[in-house]
Amino acid sequence: MKxxxxxxxxxxxxxxxxxxxxxxxxxxxxxxxxVALKRVGAYIGLKAGDMLLLDTLGAFTQ
Structure with missing residues (x-):
């Protein structure tokens, strides 16, 4: 590893x-x-607003 x-x-x-x-x-x-993000979100410190934002962004991406 460099x-x-x-x-x-x-x-x-x-x-x-x-x-x-x-x-x-x-x-x-x-x-x-x-699904993986929702399972680990609380453990990595994501708040409800963070999850909502990621859900919204995910809905508009491929």
Whole structure:
């Protein structure tokens, strides 16, 4: 992993980087992505207004 930011490189960040790069080309249906977002929204600190905004944006995107 190439160090390009403020965080100290760790083995966990290296694994996360590899998984992120592998997932860049994976297509996920919009409905599946929004179901996942709704399940984790509260855990990652999204408020009701944030969820409403994301739902609205999702309704107008492909």
């Amino acid at each position: 160090h390009t930011g403020w965080r100290k490189p760790t083995p966990g960040l290296g694994i996360a980087e590899q998984l992120a790069q592998a997932g860049e080309q994976v297509g996920v249906p919009k409905t599946r992505a929004f």
